[in-house]
Amino acid sequence: MTDKSLDDRALHFSGVASRLRRLDASILLWLALIAVLAFLVLNPVLRLVISSLQETDTGNFTFANYRVAYGNVRHLQALVNSLELGIGVALLATLFAVPIAWAISRTDMPGKAFVRLMVFAAFVTPPYLGAIGWILLAGPNSGWLNKVWMALTGAGHGIFNIYSMTGLILVVAVTSFPYTFVFTSSALDLVSSEMEDAANILGARTLRTTLRITLPLVTPAIIGGIIISFLEAIALFGAPALIALPARFNVVSTQLWQFFEYPVRVEEAAAYAMPLLAITVLMFWLQRSLLGRKGYTSVTGKGGERRMIALGPWRWVMLGYALFVCALSVFLPMLVLLQAAFAKAWGRGFSIDNLTFHNFYYLLVEQTQAKQAILNTFVYSAVTAFAAISLSLAIAYVVSRKLVPWSNVLAFLCVAPFVVPGIVLAIGFYAAYAPPPLALYGTATILILGFTTRFLPIAYTSSAAGLRSINPEMEEAVRILGGGRLLAIRKVLIPLLKKSLAGAWILVFIPATRELSSAIFLVGPNTRVISVMLFDLSEEGNFEVLSALGVILLIATVAIAGIGSKVIGRDFMLRRDS
């Protein structure tokens, strides 16, 4: 009796002891990971909030920054302009994206593969390149479309003016409609065609079925797309800077940029960035709660044989519309961009004597800055992709295998930067790490850290998705045969994950190469990247060299995306992860 209770107590005690030992190791791991995330994610955002409440020189608590930031009609007008831009873009992008997504997913429209490819092309085109293309197309009087108009009608001046709010909305919408497209078409692909069959057999024709059944079923996805394109539009810096500034109006992002002109007023910028942050967080929360009661996503059905709706002659109308949108977003801007890149003077048009390779020669040989910027871009992006994926893979592993307590905090911090607009994040990084003690301003480090944080959510969602596809029993089989956890990771997990990690790497690398809105606040004289250089060139108005640099960036992007689709499967970038 006594012996037994003693044994029991010993057993109990040793259980506690071993659990304590395990807890120790895992707490250290947790602390290490949380420290990295605090440095990358928490601290910049906190510093942004704090510095918005600090006096510039003394660091004392004050509301003065908010008074300066909002006590000015022009600043308030910029807020209103941003809202107008966001709403306009969201609606126009929906108008572009939803019919095309429906036609591709549900009907017998011809040329689907080609249209899909063009949407993909629009997706990888940086918005500021689209903007430059559209400046060449619809610049007042000199733009191609205006010249064509004047030639056709004999009018004395053109009718298009890209330097306007309408122009800006158009430019941003044609580059951001792929978001709505991806959301809508992946939702449409999930809806069982039996849902439509059920309406047909009860007597509903194509139009009524589409309006009453199909589109309502994907409404949450469409709203998701609307929200994303709204947020993209208000956070964008490049296209507004190229179009709104010459048009003499400001949006929030360009106004923020002006706070950074000498003398730099970080504290006021931080205060002014708050609504952008608040709206973004609010919109994402709204999107989450919209899925609410009806549980759209849970009911999908097995689908079975998918029946494509026969549109008859209307399928050519749909194709025409799709090609029209592709023309606005890809054909026309790319055509004029290529023309300018190979032209002595773009306004002289398409002719042999206007053809030259000098713009490329100038960039790649004569000038040193461009070479440096190109090198910087690819080195920083590659390092960023490696850093973001290593970190997120480690965290995703720890989270999915529940190796540490409170692992959800880690996961949350990894995806949190998603709701922070790039421009706001950059100001946070500037506030946190530009001044001493770290004094990282103008270094490659601050750019890479900023990029890593910015693209951490992409890296995390892809690594977590990859991990989820691997049954833990694969590792358990290694361990029961006597292999340790590290061996299991090295010999089984990493080889199995190779493909999805390569995909994640490209998903981070490509947006990193074209990132402008956070880079513009963090670059120094020696760390300029292509996107920033493009922006600087546009201020000089040298569109030929500018286009050539844009073409170089595009060729690199397309090549890498091409390798990606070869390795990982077609249109991997258009898939939705979450």
Place this chain on the structure above:
Amino acid sequence: MSRLKLSGVSKRYGDFFAVDSINLELQSGEFVSLLGPSGCGKTTTLRIIAGFVDPTAGIIEMDGQVLSSPAGSVPPDRRQMSMIFQSYAIWPNMTVQQNVAFGLELRRMPNAEVKRRVGEMLEVVHMNHLADRYPAELSGGQQQRVALARAIVIRPSVLLLDEPLSNLDATLREEMRFEIRRLHDEFRVTTVYVTHDQAEAMVTSDRIAVMNHGRIEQVDHPRALYNKPKTRFVAGFIGRTNFIEGTSDGHQISFDGFALPRSAFGRDVPSQGKAVFSVRPHSMRLSDVPPTTRDGCTSVGVIVLERAFLGEHWDYVVKPRKGALTLKVTTSPLDDFPIGAAAWLEFEPRQMASIALSSAT
């Protein structure tokens, strides 16, 4: 005149016949099942009837009017039919009430009338207390009832059901079989029901069409189908059976190890040459003493080879003392024969179904 008539309906994909010249007639108010293994063409047949798929040959008529033909078809939305899908296809963006009302609204019925009929229909399927719920808030069985209500409320000319119970668990499936039959008895809608589950077909149907490789093997009442299967496939697909092959010389039919008098069989058995029979395991009786000869029955001495006790019955494998033929026999749980024991097996020719030779190979 029959309500629905399929004449020589075929659907070809390249060289593959998904449906191969099917002929089938349904009387008004009749409940017919298409029963067969997966890939036998039953769902394709149903979708041709619905108008989602056009036949490559043959025609479908309803009340004498052509609905489908290779030349052209009436689209599904103008056939006045309704259908229940494997996934139920309940629209998740509409409440139960809105789902059921959809078909009536399309028929431009006044609102009050729609409301009344939907209410009545929901009462019939015991769903009126859940009228304002969304489908995601319902169980599988409840979604099934909504699907039934939505399909029946419009009083369709033909009701089509595509494996409607395959997503339910076993108990619920059994309950819903009777529910479907009850609704049919109440509304008498002409019904085509697709299933691979013979019990489902047996419970619900007036007649069953057994399909295999795109063809209809046999159309009959459930009992006739079981007792008098005409082809080897039908005999094997519905219930367990033994196939035994014999040769008739006009007086008796000789099997491997025993013989039965020719006179005991009906006219469908050839008087000369080969004949194949399907004998159900429980249509034979096993006993330890030679049974007194009953009218038309014959006993054969057998040896027990294998046995298994299944609680509700015994399964035996026996073979006649002479010959190599083995037979599965099912007996009551009280009939206990050890392995190797000698016993008597009694055949009743009335319960032996002659199988068409062409399909027996």
